[in-house]
Amino acid sequence: MPSNDPIVDFANAAAAELGADAITLGEDVLGRYGEHTLPGADVRPGAVAYPDSTEAVQTLVRLANRFRVQLYPISNGQNIGLGTRSPIRPGQVVVDMGRRMNRILEVNETLGYCVLEPGVSFRAMHDELRRRESKLMISPTAGPSQGSILANALDKGGGSGAYADHFGMSCGMEVVLGNGDVIRTGDGSLTGSSHPNWHVSKYSFGPTLDGLFSQSNFGIVTRMGMWLMPRPPHIEPFFFTFPDDEDLGEIVERIRPLKLSNFVPTLVRATNDLYLLSSAATHPEYAANGGRRALSDEGRAALRRQYGLGSWTVSGAVYGASRAAVQPQIDRIAQHFLASGKGRQIPMEEAEDIGPLHIAINSNTGVPTDSELKMLGWRPGGGAIWLSAGSPVAGDIVNALQAQARRICQDHGLEYLLSNVCGARFARAIHAIIYNREDPDEAARADACYRALGKLFADRGIFVGRAPTMYHGFHQAQRMPEVVRACASVKSALDPNGVIAPGKYGIE
Amino acid sequence: MPKTITIHRQESVRAAAESCVHFGFCTAVCPTYVLDGEELDSPRGRIALAREMLDSNDAPSPAAVRHLDRCLSCLSCETTCAAGVSYHAIIDGAREHIEKAKVRPLTQRLLRTALARLLTTPTLLRPAAAMGRLLRGALGRLGGPLGALASLSAAPALAALAPRTVAAPQPPANPTRRVALLDGCAQSVLGAEINASATRLLTRVGIEVVSVPGVQCCGALELHMGRREAATRHMEQAVRSWSAALEAGHIDSIISTTSGCGSVIKRYEELLSDRPALSAQVRRVVEATQDITQIAAGLPLTATGAALRLAVAYHDSCSLKHGLKIERPPRRALGKLGIEVRDIAESHLCCGSAGTYNILEPAISDRLGQRKAAHASASQPDVIAAGNMGCLVQISRYTPVPVAHTVQLLDWATGGPPPRGLDNFQPPPPLAADAPTPAATPVPTTAGSGDLLW
Numbered sequence: 001m002p003s004n005d006p007i008v009d010f011a012n013a014a015a016a017e018l019g020a021d022a023i024t025l026g027e028d029v030l031g032r033y034g035e036h037t038l039p040g041a042d043v044r045p046g047a048v049a050y051p052d053s054t055e056a057v058q059t060l061v062r063l064a065n066r067f068r069v070q071l072y073p074i075s076n077g078q079n080i081g082l083g084t085r086s087p088i089r090p091g092q093v094v095v096d097m098g099r100r101m102n103r104i105l106e107v108n109e110t111l112g113y114c115v116l117e118p119g120v121s122f123r124a125m126h127d128e129l130r131r132r133e134s135k136l137m138i139s140p141t142a143g144p145s146q147g148s149i150l151a152n153a154l155d156k157g158g159g160s161g162a163y164a165d166h167f168g169m170s171c172g173m174e175v176v177l178g179n180g181d182v183i184r185t186g187d188g189s190l191t192g193s194s195h196p197n198w199h200v201s202k203y204s205f206g207p208t209l210d211g212l213f214s215q216s217n218f219g220i221v222t223r224m225g226m227w228l229m230p231r232p233p234h235i236e237p238f239f240f241t242f243p244d245d246e247d248l249g250e251i252v253e254r255i256r257p258l259k260l261s262n263f264v265p266t267l268v269r270a271t272n273d274l275y276l277l278s279s280a281a282t283h284p285e286y287a288a289n290g291g292r293r294a295l296s297d298e299g300r301a302a303l304r305r306q307y308g309l310g311s312w313t314v315s316g317a318v319y320g321a322s323r324a325a326v327q328p329q330i331d332r333i334a335q336h337f338l339a340s341g342k343g344r345q346i347p348m349e350e351a352e353d354i355g356p357l358h359i360a361i362n363s364n365t366g367v368p369t370d371s372e373l374k375m376l377g378w379r380p381g382g383g384a385i386w387l388s389a390g391s392p393v394a395g396d397i398v399n400a401l402q403a404q405a406r407r408i409c410q411d412h413g414l415e416y417l418l419s420n421v422c423g424a425r426f427a428r429a430i431h432a433i434i435y436n437r438e439d440p441d442e443a444a445r446a447d448a449c450y451r452a453l454g455k456l457f458a459d460r461g462i463f464v465g466r467a468p469t470m471y472h473g474f475h476q477a478q479r480m481p482e483v484v485r486a487c488a489s490v491k492s493a494l495d496p497n498g499v500i501a502p503g504k505y506g507i508e
Numbered sequence: 509m510p511k512t513i514t515i516h517r518q519e520s521v522r523a524a525a526e527s528c529v530h531f532g533f534c535t536a537v538c539p540t541y542v543l544d545g546e547e548l549d550s551p552r553g554r555i556a557l558a559r560e561m562l563d564s565n566d567a568p569s570p571a572a573v574r575h576l577d578r579c580l581s582c583l584s585c586e587t588t589c590a591a592g593v594s595y596h597a598i599i600d601g602a603r604e605h606i607e608k609a610k611v612r613p614l615t616q617r618l619l620r621t622a623l624a625r626l627l628t629t630p631t632l633l634r635p636a637a638a639m640g641r642l643l644r645g646a647l648g649r650l651g652g653p654l655g656a657l658a659s660l661s662a663a664p665a666l667a668a669l670a671p672r673t674v675a676a677p678q679p680p681a682n683p684t685r686r687v688a689l690l691d692g693c694a695q696s697v698l699g700a701e702i703n704a705s706a707t708r709l710l711t712r713v714g715i716e717v718v719s720v721p722g723v724q725c726c727g728a729l730e731l732h733m734g735r736r737e738a739a740t741r742h743m744e745q746a747v748r749s750w751s752a753a754l755e756a757g758h759i760d761s762i763i764s765t766t767s768g769c770g771s772v773i774k775r776y777e778e779l780l781s782d783r784p785a786l787s788a789q790v791r792r793v794v795e796a797t798q799d800i801t802q803i804a805a806g807l808p809l810t811a812t813g814a815a816l817r818l819a820v821a822y823h824d825s826c827s828l829k830h831g832l833k834i835e836r837p838p839r840r841a842l843g844k845l846g847i848e849v850r851d852i853a854e855s856h857l858c859c860g861s862a863g864t865y866n867i868l869e870p871a872i873s874d875r876l877g878q879r880k881a882a883h884a885s886a887s888q889p890d891v892i893a894a895g896n897m898g899c900l901v902q903i904s905r906y907t908p909v910p911v912a913h914t915v916q917l918l919d920w921a922t923g924g925p926p927p928r929g930l931d932n933f934q935p936p937p938p939l940a941a942d943a944p945t946p947a948a949t950p951v952p953t954t955a956g957s958g959d960l961l962w
């Protein structure tokens with residue numbers, strides 16, 4: 001018998017078609033899925049569904065259209081600092097694909113790719129390649145290791161190594177649209193059952209649709225191809241550290257030619273002191289000042305001395321046949337970075353004894369790690385917001401931005417934690433705002449800090465990349481209205497009843 | 509209902525529970541949550557149950573007891589927790605509270621008492637193990653904990669780890685060091701070959717193994733069962749004995765071959781914090797205790813070639829990986845002797861042994877054991893190695909691949925006898941004459957395949 005609650009009717013219909021264990025209305029579960037780390041109230045879903053196949057996802061979409069219920073698809077729900085697994089709006093039904101759609105569908109050793117369901121984590125893929133004694137390696141993030149490879153790529157996340165552009169390394173998707181259709185993108189769109197080019201070619205007949213499904217709500221991606229790099233015989237990480245905040249400009253100037261020429265095949269990170277050290281230490285002055293002020297300069301300096309690191313630490317890696325074979329490259333890079341006389345090389349033997357540098361060692365050598373996320377304990381109370389802005393790889397621009405952003409964080413009584421992930425032309429500036437979510441004043445300051453940083457970057461013509469769910473509307477309002485209307489038009493074409501995550505990335 | 513655990517400890521348990529901020533990283537690495545996706549069988553869910561239970565004046569609910577009992581205490585959650593929650597303090601405190609509340613049915617309480625007594629008293633365990641072997645068939649038909657005991661008594665590892673008839677080596681004439689070898693109470697009966705191997709290994713490099721009288725049990729097993737008072741008695745007894753031997757200069761270290769015990773000894777300062785009179789002795793013991801793999805890489809060991817290129821699937825015991833944070837030393841020690849160490853999938857997940865867990869929660873333990881054994885066997889290794897006897901017994905139940913303690917392999921590679929099941933091992937030929945050896949380049953960054961063509 002129908003109830004007066006469409007969620008309950010939806011859940012009953014889903015249970016009838018997919019089985020009782022495919023959906024839950026359990027109070028405990030809904031509470032947990034509503035939790036996140038952002039400075040706002042928890043966002044409790046209406047139900048949580050656990051599909052086990054593309055067909056099951058299709059069924060959920062069909063039922064959502066029938067009962068006019070909104071879905072919020074997630075993979076492994078490890079999107080910490082960006083919304084975790086809570087939906088955009090209360091009452092949306094979380095479609096948790098990580099629970100039962102976590103199969104590695106194919107590993108093509110010859111062509112170097114894999115085909116994954118949404119729940120395959122970096123750890124699982126790493127372990128599977130080890131098990132197969134594969135010559136391929138993954139490009140892990142700095143954590144969490146249980147995060148979804150597919151979701152990270154779709155959310156335009158980045159990793160380590162030469163294949164760090166995860167969305168760029170994706171190729172060929174299967175997508176359930178909001179209207180219930182299932183499509184294969186790229187060469188997979190050919191009718192028939194054989195598609196040898198699906199996961200090797202991005203440039204098939206017609207428009208490249210794949211981009212539509214990154215950072216959007218136009219469909220639910222249920223499988224995707226990811227390219228994998230052959231593991232080099234030897235990977236040699238390198239580290240340099242520089243003493244002063246203003247050194248960032250010169251560092252970035254020195255990174256650019258190394259990346260433009262591909263002399264260094266991995267992305268190169270220029271990470272500030274507190275971004276690194278917060279993974280090993282807690283805020284030493286928090287108890288004394290109640291979290292109302294940012295760590296003092298003296299406190300920062302003391303931490304840097306304790307770990308032997310400067311204000312900025314540069315990390316990357318080179319590939320070769322052996323350690324001896326790559327040594328000339330390392331020497332050349334050292335000569336390049338140390339030319340100003342300000343920096344210091346951290347030899348590998350020393351780096352291995354500095355806990356915060358293990359993150360870069362592991363991730364650059366293809367090993368998933370969780371170490372970086374220890375930074376979330378820098379302040380108590382479990383609050384974290386990630387802000388991903390960026391800039392051209394130009395020292396004057398990057399340096400000016402870091403000075404202004406640093407001041408904004410200090411003005412809000414919060415620490416400035418930044419890692420610049422540098423490619424040849426663009427440097428992603430990953431800011432971590434760590435705060436006490438249980439302290440209303442501190443949470444309000446964190447919220448204001450995020451918005452001030454977002455405005456700073458937008459005023460200088462710089463947009464964010466990945467964004468926390470509670471700020472999707474804020475950022476969408478920064479865009480030209482024509483683009484907002486274009487997104488809405490695509491949405492209404494592919495998802496006419498708006499059943500897939502309305503509001504995600506600001507798209508209604 | 510009166511509060512049943514010491515007030516200051518209850519406060520610290522509550523503080524630890526309060527520090528959980530629900531990031532949720534722990535769920536994905538919790539063995540029981542990974543199996544069934546049940547919120548209350550995740551660390552977060554259990555912390556909520558423990559907090560509710562400790563704040564209540566009512567007896568622990570059956571649901572709280574059930575879900576807290578299902579925790580393996582593997583501490584995988586603690587390794588991944590970004591908020592630094594001391595989960596071990598929470599689960600130990602919650603179990604102590606349940607135990608003291610006496611809410612379990614009488615039969616369960618009797619069984620738990622018997623198990624704790626039996627497994628921590630070698631003089632009882634020895635005849636009980638013999639009787640168990642005789643009654644294996646009848647007990648096996650009973651199912652439940654008794655059936656699990658019967659099944660465990662048939663584990664191939666027990667035969668593989670049984671003592672040999674050969675005499676222990678003579679102590680070195682001029683020892684460079686004197687150490688006590690921590691003899692786990694159950695291991696001394698069920699896995700005597702492990703410490704026999706350790707003794708041979710240490711003697712070979714001039715270290716004398718000294719017996720310290722008065723140490724019966726480290727208290728780990730009882731602690732994990734919530735039997736805090738009995739555990740504390742054993743801990744105090746051990747501390748007094750070892751500390752006296754250290755102070756008198758009879759020994760300079762306590763070497764552990766059973767990481768389940770070693771990981772608890774390393775927590776003695778916290779566990780015995782309400783015994784201030786013992787604090788200096790406790791600190792002395794804690795500082796002197798090391799896992800055998802921590803010292804092995806620094807010993808002047810010479811490989812005989814007997815175990816050269818042996819393919820070892822190395823299982824990280826939870827007590828080593830999560831409790832003691834020791835991952836590299838065993839790999840380094842084996843690698844230095846020319847043994848090929850292979851990591852296994854899901855190395856963060858428990859094998860299901862977990863002290864008495866495979867007796868008291870046999871259904872979950874069985875699933876975890878099968879999963880672990882499948883991963884460990886996947887690369888077709890010559891042997892599966894671990895640093896804790898319980899893991900070896902558990903894994904051996906689900907795979908035909910031989911198992912061995914890490915120290916047995918170190919002993920064999922340097923002149924000792926081969927572990928049982930490896931008697932016919934012949935070192936395979938090297939891959940190619942000009943291939944670089946793995947030891948020539950850093951372990952974490954260089955592949956060992958010798959493939960220079962990518």
